[in-house]
Amino acid sequence: MQTPVRGIDHIGITVPDIEAATLFFEKAFAATVIYHSVEPGSENIDHQAQENTLKLFPGTKIRAIRMLAMPNGPGIELFEMHGPEQQSPARPSxxxxxxxxxxxxxxxxxxxxxxxxxxxxxxxxxxxxxxxxxxxxxxxxxxxxxxxxxxxxxxxxxxxxxxxxxxxxxxxx
Missing domain, CATH: 3.10.180.10 (2,3-Dihydroxybiphenyl 1,2-Dioxygenase, domain 1)
Incomplete structure (x- = not known):
């Protein structure tokens, strides 16, 4: 039976500072920016629609979204969001x-x-x-x-x- 799934296209990571995170991925893994979905400071985003689509904590604002390419493997989509309630990244436990x-x-x-x-x-x-x-x-x-x-x-x-x-x-x- 043929599966409709090919593999992982990208992973999404929410970061506190998209510029610093982009620089980290460029330096650590030779990642490159493919495109900017939302530029920092852009008003070209419907925050309410994103809140509903991603089930964000009410009042969360997306500041920037950027797609990176790794040399081999899936892409990395960075999200910089700021909201009234945010938690630290998950620990392996x-x-x-x-x-x-x-x-x-x-x-x-x-x-x-x-x-x-x-x-x-x-x-x-x-x-x-x-x-x-x-x-x-x-x-x-x-x-x-x-x-x-x-x-x-x-x-x-x-x-x-x-x-x-x-x-x-x-x-x-």
């Missing part, structure tokens, strides 16, 4: 989306770029430890963006043990 992962080929370069862009790494890269994922050079580490979103850096240059038991494969950029 909270319900809901808790992190996104970026495939890297060189951890030293990737972690250096991440921290130089203002991110904070939680640990050094370490081997993937789940039995289904182990392999020579297969590794990961986590960090957080300047505004607190959690990001995983991951690499699996070697085949994973799960591949022996199924034709299904994880997507790899």
């Amino acid at each position: 909270d319900f809901g989306l808790q992190h996104f992962a970026v495939y890297v080929d060189d951890f030293k370069t990737a972690t250096s770029a991440f921290t130089a862009a203002g991110g904070e790494m939680f640990t050094e890269p370490k081997p993937l430890s789940f039995p289904a994922e182990r392999g020579e050079g297969n590794a990961f580490c986590y960090g957080k963006t300047p505004w607190g979103s959690v990001v995983e850096l991951i690499s699996w240059p070697s085949p994973m043990p799960y591949e022996k038991y199924t034709e299904l494969r994880r997507w790899k950029p």
Whole structure:
């Protein structure tokens, strides 16, 4: 049966400052701006319609929206919103989306770029430890963006043990 789903098109991230977040993604991941859906200061947005569409907390205003392209993989849509009630980004122990992962080929370069862009790494890269994922050079580490979103850096240059038991494969950029 043919599925109508191809894969993830983009992820949306609400940030406190769209300029700072854009600069972070440019420096940390070589992302580039594709287009601006809403420019900062623009009145070209129906705030009430957006509040209804996204189920925003009443009174929330969208200041800017921007679409970024990663070198390989899904896009990143940044939203700068300000409202009467906002919470910190989810921790991995909270319900809901808790992190996104970026495939890297060189951890030293990737972690250096991440921290130089203002991110904070939680640990050094370490081997993937789940039995289904182990392999020579297969590794990961986590960090957080300047505004607190959690990001995983991951690499699996070697085949994973799960591949022996199924034709299904994880997507790899």
